[in-house]
Amino acid sequence: MKPLVVVAGCTRTGTSLMMKCLRKSGFELGNLGGTFVCENKEFNAVTRRILKNKQEGLKHRREFIEFLKNSDIEALKANAITLRYWMGYKIFNEAKYIRTLRYGPSVINSLVSRGKAKTKDEAEAMYNNYTRALRFLDNKKNITVWFEDMFIRPEETSKRIASFLDIEEFSFEPLKPHLWHFGFDEIN
Helix, strand or coil, X not given: CCCCEEEEECCCCCHHHXXXXXXXCCCCCCCEECCCXXXXXXXXXXXXXXXXXXXXXXXXXXXXXXXXXXXXXXXEEEECCCHHXXXXXXXHHCCEEEEXXXXXXXXXXXXXXXXXXXXXXXXXXXXXXXXXXXXXXXXCEEEEEEHHHHHHCHHHHHHXXXXXXXXXXXXXXXXXXXXXXXXXXXXX
């Protein structure tokens, strides 16, 4: 059995896009929902419970692990903040993690423009919290994929991901130029 693939990053860093690429590359994602229909509904329900009431939410992890073990799911999008709560389970300890990152000011501007943060200070705090939470993956099997590299160096990046996942080809077909908001102007 292949290890589970888990995508984690701050919101607006390409996690949903990465999930769409995984699906296009042949990975089973399970019962999907969420804003971009690329998130596993069952996993998200437990994650929301943990965020709302940690002690109550943590009680539901075992149910999801049993569900996951008996499913065909090969990849999940995880909330970086709650990821550490899953590490007591072998399937998550042995998973392969795709950590998505993006140029900070781009994320901050995107969070504010999309109403996910009221101010740039709030957006920066959110970005920093998620990025700190991702450090937890440093001692796990992981690859860091920069959002910008998906657009600037798609061939090189897809080859790196394919090699990491031990698959022949990784598809960036869902990648469209209009998906890059707050791009080159902020980098140059």
